[in-house]
Amino acid sequence: MLYLVATPIGNLGDITLRAVDVLRAVDVIASEDTRKTGILLKHFDIRKPQLAFQEHNEARAGERIMTMLAEGQSVALVTEAGTPGISDPGFTLVRRAIAAGETVTVVPGPTALIVALVLSGLAVHSFTFRGFPPRKPGARRNFLAMDRESPHTLIFYESPYRVEAFLRDALEVYGDRAAALARELTKLHETVQRGRLSELLAAVGQTTPKGEYVVLIAGAGAPSPLRELEGVETES
Numbered sequence: 148m149l150y151l152v153a154t155p156i157g158n159l160g161d162i163t164l165r166a167v168d169v170l171r172a173v174d175v176i177a178s179e180d181t182r183k184t185g186i187l188l189k190h191f192d193i194r195k196p197q198l199a200f201q202e203h204n205e206a207r208a209g210e211r212i213m214t215m216l217a218e219g220q221s222v223a224l225v226t227e228a229g230t231p232g233i234s235d236p237g238f239t240l241v242r243r244a245i246a247a248g249e250t251v252t253v254v255p256g257p258t259a260l261i262v263a264l265v266l267s268g269l270a271v272h273s274f275t276f277r278g279f280p281p282r283k284p285g286a287r288r289n290f291l292a293m294d295r296e297s298p299h300t301l302i303f304y305e306s307p308y309r310v311e312a313f314l315r316d317a318l319e320v321y322g323d324r325a326a327a328l329a330r331e332l333t334k335l336h337e338t339v340q341r342g343r344l345s346e347l348l349a350a351v352g353q354t355t356p357k358g359e360y361v362v363l364i365a366g367a368g369a370p371s372p373l374r375e376l377e378g379v380e381t382e383s
């Protein structure tokens with residue numbers, strides 16, 4: 148049996164009781180980052196062998212995991228943070244396990260995009276998750292342009308090193324839409340900035356962006372969020 152186990156995105160208290168039970172019960176834990184998962188396991192006093200399952204060894208490690216599953220062993224897949232498969236390794240393993248007739252299940256938990264969406268103040272009834280945009284400006288603008296007409300709230304993951312360039316391109320492609328910048332969610336320095344893309348761009352330009360970011364942008368023609376959400380405000 149393959150368990151896809153979601154882990155906290157910052158606050159260790161967000162692990163679920165079931166995740167702890169499953170991690171205690173399985174034969175092996177396949178981890179994207181064995182060091183980080185080691186900290187999590189130690190915190191919850193879970194002693195289990197780990198097997199590295201990363202983007203660069205996904206094919207080989209996946210083969211090993213498939214052999215274990217075929218032998219009747221139970222494997223939990225965890226990534227560095229959040230839900231496996233969401234902008235993280237896991238998708239190919241899930242497909243292989245399904246194709247091989249193995250039972251696959253999820254132990255649900257945090258995922259940054261949902262935490263950011265519900266905090267953004269933007270429309271939540273309909274959204275499109277676009278993951279990480281390309282790093283190069285031309286490719287990034289083309290990627291953004293694909294959703295120019297989309298009425299759904301757009302959600303992106305972005306590195307602190309590129310968030311300013313991303314906002315500049317987004318402003319150029321979409322115009323000055325309502326948006327939100329969610330940073331360090333569930334952590335000590337959690338902040339959500341809400342405002343027009345131009346306002347967020349100006350705010351980011353005044354600091355050195357640090358930490359993990361989710362960027363959210365209102366869909367085309369979306370009604371303006373509540374008046375009080377206009378203008379950059381910060382929560383902690």
Ligand code: SAM
Nearest residue numbers: 156229230233234258259304305331332359360
């Ligand atoms: N699997 C994870 C999930 O379920 O959200 C996402 C992994 S992806 C490699 C990492 C990206 O997710 C970060 O660059 C950032 O965009 C976003 N992210 C993860 N944790 C976050 C947090 N605590 N606050 C804000 N963004 C976060």
